[in-house]
Amino acid sequence: MERGAIPLSSIPGAVDLQATLESGQTFLWSRLSGETYATERPSTDEWYWTTEGADVIQIRRQGERLAWRATTDAAPILRRRLRLTDDLPSIVEAFPDEPVVQAARERFPGLRLVSEPVFPTLLSFILSAQMRVARIHDLVGRLRREYGEPVDIGDRTVHTFPEPETLAGATEAELRELGLGYRAPYITETASMVAAEGIDTARLRNLPYEEAREALTRFVGVGEKVADCVLLFALDFDEPVPLDTWIRTAIEEHFPAAARDSYAETSRAIRERFGPRPGYTQTYVFHHLRTADADDFVVADD
């Protein structure tokens, strides 16, 4: 087990691990205590763990640094996945001067976008259709335990995210037994597609945003909304504003002029009102509205 630390002084802006990892952008991180998405804010020494390929990575806030321990050198992985080089102060400074956006900004200093592995993100958001955030995370955990590889990390065992080939070998009936419901065939079909031909991430990253979104909908269970999530949370696009029920409601209430009939038109209209990096704005607004009645997410003094 390797260990290391990243000084907060080396990161532009704050880092709020809970807001970043438990805001529904990624379902690939868990509190080591197992209390992920508990209403209580995690204790300050709480470890979060995830996997990347066969490696296990853990991180926690420790004073004025981010401490990590992992089966590999986690520093470059963490810098990428938590976007620790993003100049957060200048990003939020450019948010539009709208009350709901500014309220979200003030409530979650340190909320950062993520840049997660593509295949696990693709499958997570296929699962996300018509499901709540905590339950999506739970189902990802079931996929890990059923189809991933166990890794002993000392006092407990965690599981890697399953490879495409492994999930391609699962049956729809097996996945339905795990509780995936009608999303079960989407997972087997898309896993089979990825096992057979991969995901051309280099090509996707170089496509214009709307073309990349269209290209991703080739996968079964991936419509415009899920495609937007993959582009925003795994492929580093700045433009996507995934139009889920929360954001649609926010548009109706706070940006009614941006409401349109089609997804594509509403997407264009809200992007023009969310500032230079609409995806970042969206992540703040989503987390703010979804936790509007949970004061536990407000930063407490240590």
Next chain:
DNA sequence: CGCCAGGCCTTAC
């Protein structure tokens, strides 16, 4: 019981 959740698919026009 009904309603909702980070929607997508097929079918019909």
Next chain:
DNA sequence: GTAAGGCATGGC
């Protein structure tokens, strides 16, 4: 291209 209906599951 758009509209309608169906679809699993669990929490409240």
